Amino acid sequence: MNIAASIKTELIKTKRSAALWIVVLGAGFVPFIMMISYLVQPKQNIERLYKNNPNPWIFHVGNIWQGFSVFLLPMFIIIVCSLITQIEYKNNTWKQVFASPQPYSNIYFSKLTGIIVMIFFLFVLFDLFTLGAAIVPNLFYSKYGFLTHSFNWRNFLTLNLRTFISTLGIIAIQYVLSMRFKNFIIPIGIGLACLIATLIAMGWEHIFKIPYAHPFLTMRFHEVKKGVLQNHEWNAIGYFIVFTTIGFFDMKYRKERG
Amino acid sequence: MNESIVQTDNLYFSFKAGQPVLNGINMKVPKGSIYGFLGPNGAGKTTTLRLLLGLLNNQKGEIKIFDQHLAHHRIDILKRLGSLVEQPSLYLHLTGYENLEIYRLIYNCKKQRINEVLEIVGLTTALNKKAKQYSLGMKQRLAIAIALLPQPEFLILDEPTNGLDPNGIIETRELIKRLNKEFGTTVLVSSHILAEVEKMATHVGIIHKGNMLFQGTLKELQLMQSSKSALEIETSDNNKAAALLNDIPELSQTDTAIIIPYKNKNQSAAINRRLVENGLEVYALHPQHNDLEQLFMDITSKGK
Numbered sequence: 001m002n003i004a005a006s007i008k009t010e011l012i013k014t015k016r017s018a019a020l021w022i023v024v025l026g027a028g029f030v031p032f033i034m035m036i037s038y039l040v041q042p043k044q045n046i047e048r049l050y051k052n053n054p055n056p057w058i059f060h061v062g063n064i065w066q067g068f069s070v071f072l073l074p075m076f077i078i079i080v081c082s083l084i085t086q087i088e089y090k091n092n093t094w095k096q097v098f099a100s101p102q103p104y105s106n107i108y109f110s111k112l113t114g115i116i117v118m119i120f121f122l123f124v125l126f127d128l129f130t131l132g133a134a135i136v137p138n139l140f141y142s143k144y145g146f147l148t149h150s151f152n153w154r155n156f157l158t159l160n161l162r163t164f165i166s167t168l169g170i171i172a173i174q175y176v177l178s179m180r181f182k183n184f185i186i187p188i189g190i191g192l193a194c195l196i197a198t199l200i201a202m203g204w205e206h207i208f209k210i211p212y213a214h215p216f217l218t219m220r221f222h223e224v225k226k227g228v229l230q231n232h233e234w235n236a237i238g239y240f241i242v243f244t245t246i247g248f249f250d251m252k253y254r255k256e257r258g
Numbered sequence: 259m260n261e262s263i264v265q266t267d268n269l270y271f272s273f274k275a276g277q278p279v280l281n282g283i284n285m286k287v288p289k290g291s292i293y294g295f296l297g298p299n300g301a302g303k304t305t306t307l308r309l310l311l312g313l314l315n316n317q318k319g320e321i322k323i324f325d326q327h328l329a330h331h332r333i334d335i336l337k338r339l340g341s342l343v344e345q346p347s348l349y350l351h352l353t354g355y356e357n358l359e360i361y362r363l364i365y366n367c368k369k370q371r372i373n374e375v376l377e378i379v380g381l382t383t384a385l386n387k388k389a390k391q392y393s394l395g396m397k398q399r400l401a402i403a404i405a406l407l408p409q410p411e412f413l414i415l416d417e418p419t420n421g422l423d424p425n426g427i428i429e430t431r432e433l434i435k436r437l438n439k440e441f442g443t444t445v446l447v448s449s450h451i452l453a454e455v456e457k458m459a460t461h462v463g464i465i466h467k468g469n470m471l472f473q474g475t476l477k478e479l480q481l482m483q484s485s486k487s488a489l490e491i492e493t494s495d496n497n498k499a500a501a502l503l504n505d506i507p508e509l510s511q512t513d514t515a516i517i518i519p520y521k522n523k524n525q526s527a528a529i530n531r532r533l534v535e536n537g538l539e540v541y542a543l544h545p546q547h548n549d550l551e552q553l554f555m556d557i558t559s560k561g562k
Contacts, residue, residue: 005363012360016351087349096347096404099311100364101336258313258343 006106010114019083023118026076027125030067031133034060038137038144046143055149060134061156062223068126069163069215071199074170077119078191081174082184084115089182095258104252112175112244119171123160159222162233166218169211169239176247208232211239261289263324263412263444264310270318271305279305281468282319287412287446287461292438294459294476295448302468303448304344307416310446311341323412337365339412340405345420346397347404350390354381354400357389358407365408375403379433395426402433413437415447419454431458481522488546489520491529494539502536503529520545 014020038045049056088094097107138144170191177187191212198212207213208231217232229237251257264287271280280302287293297303308314310321312332321328323335348357358372376382379399389397398418405413415434419427435458437443449455455462462479464472472479492515493499500511503518510517518529526543533540 005366009360009363012352012356012363013349015356087351091347091349092345093347093349095308095311095313095343096341096361098313099336099341099343100361101333102364103333253315255315256313258308 003106003110006102006110007113010110011117013087014084014114014118017083017087019080019087019118022076022079022083023122024125026072026079027122028129030064030072031126031129034064034067035133035136038133039140042137042141042143046141049144056145057134057149057151060146061130061159064130064133065159065163066219069219071195073122073163073167073215074195074212075192076122077167077170078174078188078195080118080122081115081171081178081191082187084111084118085175085178086184089184098258105248108179108248108251111179112171115171115175119167120164123164127156127160159218162218162222162229163215165229165233166214166236169214169236169243172240172243172247173211176243176250179247179251209235211236262322263287263289264446265322265325266306266310266319267322268319269306269309269316269321271302271309271314272317279468280309283465283468283470284473285463285470286473287444289444290438290442291461292434292445292447292459293461293463294455295446295463295465296450296452296455297448297465298450301450301465303450303465304416306465307341307343307414307446307448310414311343312336313343337408338410339414340408340410341414341416342398342401342405342418343414343416346401348389348392348397348400351388353386353388354392355385357400358385358404361404361407367407367409371407371409375406378406378437379403380429395422395429398422398426398430402430406437409441410443413443413445413447415445417448417450419449419451427454434458487520488517489526489529490542490544490546491516491518491533491540492542493533494541498536499533499538502532502538515542 046056049059051059053059088097134144134146138146174187174191177190178184181187195212198207198210199216201207201210202213202216208217214232214236218230221230264285266283266285269280269283269285270278272278283302283306285306295303295306305314309316310323310328312328316329324338326335328335349360352360354376355372358375362369362372372385373382376385379402381396381399381403384392384396389400392400402415402418405415413434418434419430422430431454434445434447438445447455447459456476459476461475462472463470472482491499496511496514496516500509500516503509503516506518508519520526526545530540530543
């Protein structure tokens with residue numbers, strides 16, 4: 001059986017699903033609020049945008065990204081992981097999936113791919129909304145000057161890529177939990193509890209070992225540390241490999257499937 | 259007809275140690291049969307079927323489907339069969355067509371096959387409606403359509419008529435018979451209603467509390483029933499007839515008739531001949547059947 005077919009079925013399953021709507025909502029939330037603010041209070045916002053830097057994009061992107069990556073991004077990942085696996089639980093379709101001629105690895109990794117595609121889509125939408133939140137107010141108030149200043153694409157895409165990598169640990173852990181528990185409140189509850197505990201412990205010296213802190217750390221040190229990947233991003237990749245493996249064997253050797 | 263599609267050897271399963279749900283099941287589903295898997299709720303029917311599909315990890319015993327070990331050839335086996343376990347497995351937020359498309363991709367069949375299975379189950383008009391809006395009967399038919407996608411040689415249907423109205427029950431039954439007849443599909447269908455199985459099965463397996471109490475053709479089951487039934491004989495001279503038949507064990511006599519254990523039609527004919535040849539007029543010769551329902555109760559209560 002080829003994995004491409006399995007992945008394709010996973011993408012069909014997300015059509016019109018709650019997970020898809022959550023992604024659109026999650027990507028639009030912060031940019032939308034920002035855009036409203038720009039439209040309503042142009043004077044104060046222009047002041048803020050130019051306070052520390054002659055290029056307004058730097059403050060705009062930094063500000064909007066900060067509001068997103070610390071709490072909302074991990075939260076939406078937690079919810080998306082649960083909603084995608086819930087499609088099977090809610091419809092009682094696991095049994096049909098497991099009774100179809102697909103290797104367990106196809107079932108497991110195609111669903112994981114489905115989640116990653118969703119989160120990738122979340123990033124793309126968020127980026128578009130981030131640009132839109134600046135450009136739309138600019139059409140009404142040209143003093144914002146977004147169109148007359150250069151946009152640092154390279155920096156923007158690196159920030160995207162690094163943040164995406166930093167979420168891999170959360171994705172893997174939440175995927176394992178969401179596959180394990182039929183009741184979606186459990187993985188969401190555990191995930192949010194971990195996330196909030198992480199936010200409280202943010203000053204801790206070992207915080208870079210905690211997956212739920214990784215997107216925040218990327219945001220915080222992105223400007224400071226250049227180079228390939230930072231420590232916590234390597235950690236995120238490590239967590240991803242470990243938990244994905246655990247989850248796979250947990251599913252494969254479970255006594256009861258579907 | 260001797261070829262088996264399914265053969266299990268001493269299948270044993272327990273969810274909790276010491277409380278076996280299945281206790282040494284030897285199931286044999288002959289090729290080309292409609293095998294009715296009968297048992298009251300909680301007897302172990304679904305557990306057996308889930309084991310056959312690899313949804314439960316086999317603990318003890320062996321499962322062979324298409325003469326291949328399930329443990330080593332899971333994918334090869336699953337490619338050749340279709341299944342419907344308990345309630346229909348459908349993505350309610352997707353249309354009927356999209357539901358089929360998902361499994362079409364997995365079974366790697368041609369697009370055209372979707373129309374074919376929709377035709378077989380009679381659902382061609384509703385394919386662009388969301389499954390959410392389907393009636394239970396339609397959901398059931400869509401689930402059967404999914405099971406039919408790979409043109410399976412073998413269909414496993416777990417209580418396919420559960421919750422359907424009488425019309426739906428008849429339609430499903432006719433569909434099963436038609437698949438068996440037209441496409442030679444072997445069907446393993448579980449049910450807790452004897453009358454339903456009787457109307458379509460060629461073979462029957464009766465399970466109770468994890469034990470297989472009976473397995474054989476429907477005829478054999480009916481024969482077994484006949485061993486418990488009696489033949490009532492009325493003649494012009496019952497006393498003379500009784501004396502004539504005194505070699506038959508368990509013969510008894512009432513005011514109007516002689517009663518002997520019933521075996522089969524040939525036995526009736528032989529007795530008739532004997533009586534007539536000895537100058538007796540035979541007025542009536544009729545077997546008195548226990549109904550199958552009664553038999554089922556007898557067998558299952560024996561297993562307690």
